[in-house]
Amino acid sequence: MVKEVDHTNSICFSAGLKNYLENKFLVKKNVTSPFFDEIDLEYWRGISTRVSEGKMVFNELKKCYPQLNFPIQLGIEKTEFYKDIVLRGKTVDMNFPFLLHLNDFENITFKVHKSIAGSIPIVTVSNSEDFTTIIQSLLYKNNPNYVPQSMGAMLINGINNWERLTILKNKWLATNTFGNWTEEFTCNVLPNKKLFKDNLIILSIKPYSNVAAKQLGLTEDAWLSYSISIREEHECTHLYTLQKYGIASNNLHDELIADYIGIVKTIGYYNKSWMLHFMGLEEYPKYRKGARLENYILENEFSQDDFKQLIKIIKNAIDNIFIFDETSGKLLSTIDQMCRIDALCETSLEELSSANGASILINNYKAISKRSKI
Numbered sequence: 001m002v003k004e005v006d007h008t009n010s011i012c013f014s015a016g017l018k019n020y021l022e023n024k025f026l027v028k029k030n031v032t033s034p035f036f037d038e039i040d041l042e043y044w045r046g047i048s049t050r051v052s053e054g055k056m057v058f059n060e061l062k063k064c065y066p067q068l069n070f071p072i073q074l075g076i077e078k079t080e081f082y083k084d085i086v087l088r089g090k091t092v093d094m095n096f097p098f099l100l101h102l103n104d105f106e107n108i109t110f111k112v113h114k115s116i117a118g119s120i121p122i123v124t125v126s127n128s129e130d131f132t133t134i135i136q137s138l139l140y141k142n143n144p145n146y147v148p149q150s151m152g153a154m155l156i157n158g159i160n161n162w163e164r165l166t167i168l169k170n171k172w173l174a175t176n177t178f179g180n181w182t183e184e185f186t187c188n189v190l191p192n193k194k195l196f197k198d199n200l201i202i203l204s205i206k207p208y209s210n211v212a213a214k215q216l217g218l219t220e221d222a223w224l225s226y227s228i229s230i231r232e233e234h235e236c237t238h239l240y241t242l243q244k245y246g247i248a249s250n251n252l253h254d255e256l257i258a259d260y261i262g263i264v265k266t267i268g269y270y271n272k273s274w275m276l277h278f279m280g281l282e283e284y285p286k287y288r289k290g291a292r293l294e295n296y297i298l299e300n301e302f303s304q305d306d307f308k309q310l311i312k313i314i315k316n317a318i319d320n321i322f323i324f325d326e327t328s329g330k331l332l333s334t335i336d337q338m339c340r341i342d343a344l345c346e347t348s349l350e351e352l353s354s355a356n357g358a359s360i361l362i363n364n365y366k367a368i369s370k371r372s373k374i
Contacts, residue, residue, distance in 0.1 A: 017306045020297070021313070023253070023348035025245045040195075043164055044112045044121050051110055058105040061123065063163045064198070066091050070142045071099045072133060077141035086141075089162040100137060102130045113201075115236035116334055117243045122201045122232065131204035138202070150210040150292040153231040155238045155248060158197045165189075165196045199242075201235045203228065209278040209292045216274060230262035237261045240341055252296045252314060253349040257341060260321055265337075270325035275318050284315050313353040320357035327362055339369045 013021070047060050062068045067086045076082050084090045104127040113122045125131040132147045135154055139145075168189065169181055176184070189195055207213065208230050213223035237258040238248040248254060259278060264270055276282045280291020287293070293314065302310065321344070331337055343365035344352075351360050 013309065014303065014306050016300060016302060017309060020251070020300055020302075020310075021253075021348065021350045023346075023350075024247050024249060024251065025241065025253075025345040026348075040164060041112070041119055043167070044119075047110065047121075048112060056106065057108045057110045057123070058102070060110070061108075063091075064161045065138060065159065066162055067137050067142055068100055068134070070137070071101065072136050072142055072144050074143055077143065082142070089160070089165060091162050091166070100133065100142075102133060103127045104130055113232070113236070115239055116337060117236065117240040120199055120201055120236070120239060122203060124203045124205065124228070126205055128204055128206045131202065131206070134202060138200075148210075148292070148295050149206075150290070151295060152204040152206050152208060152210070152227070153235050154202045155235045155242075156198075156200045156202065157242060157248065158193065159200060161196055161198045164198075168195060199239060201232070201239075203231050203235070211274075211277045215277055215282075226266050229266040230259070232262075233265040234258040234262035237341060240338070241345060244342070245345060250296050250299070252293065252310075253352075255292075255296055256314070256317055256321065256349070256352070257344040260325070260344065261337065261341060264325065264331055268330065270322055272318060272322040275321075276315070279314055279318070281311065281315055281318075285311065287311055313349060316353035316357065317349060320352055320354075320361060323358035324361045324365070327358070328365060335372055336369070339365060339372050342368050 050060060051057055058068070066089075067082075069085070070076055070082060077086070107126040108130070109124045109126075111122050111124075112119055123134075125134055128149075131152070135147050135151075136143065136145055138156055138159060139154065169185075172184055173179070173181060205224060205228055207223060208227035213220045216223065218226070235258070238254065241254065241257070242248040256275075259275060260270060263274060273282070276284065278291075279293045280288035281293070282288070293311075297307075297310070328340070331340070343361055346368070347357075347361045347364050351357055354360070
């Protein structure tokens, strides 16, 4: 295997690990427009109203995302019926049978949440098997792809909402009786994807990172409450980095940042012991196989030596983030939260894990905070 030498820290990394450690936030920085509320709040408030009046959340979601009407079946996305409904939006006057098997669809809940990156709909699924099924439907085109037990939430970015498109089309046709909708869609709707593509957070209520309450010395009720809060803040942090840096990737750098904010926003400080448990490193240097850390390296072919190095990198980064949090003190405001996320984004994972990683992160935070006038 070809090796590259990191002259900064005098550590020898494989080319694959070096690429994984590249700071993707700096590569993508400043490519997106300023923050804005992406979703049509009037539309989502309408759903909230219908739900409050007794309409079932899942039935409302099926109107938005017709793939929720299809079973989980290998290769189903290749059928013409699926393509017509899900890809071409031919949903008018369709009477769908209830084909997606869920154990507890009646207790799925919905809310519109105001995050630091704008408003976003959040769907909370009470049954863990149902959570897996819904992720497979929305993310994997109804294919039975593996969803790890340690995964308990997902930010879905840019999913077509066919009900919003239908409403948009009907409104336009009502005032343009003899107009050409196909031309209107091509010229004015398709380039403006916020009109019909949603960002959506799906949450489960299972223990965070598949870590049991007793492992953390907590009661079941307390850990359930903490788990839901951490997940919500975690996914909203991904939404923030997506808006600010144009990226929210399946990478351990992203996850350390999102977990930091999730923990701090939930209990007021960074609990290093929790974080080590989340990553399967509570008995470091021993790694607990099957822990959440594995979810973020599935697409990479790391050698055993690479994996050992990565474990050390993550452990050191967690230690340095802990020092940073202790030094920085209580989270002061939304602006302070943004500055901390920015500092973590603009400090590479390699820097975070270095001997002076805490100092680098603290200095970056101070510089960003000064610019933001905290």
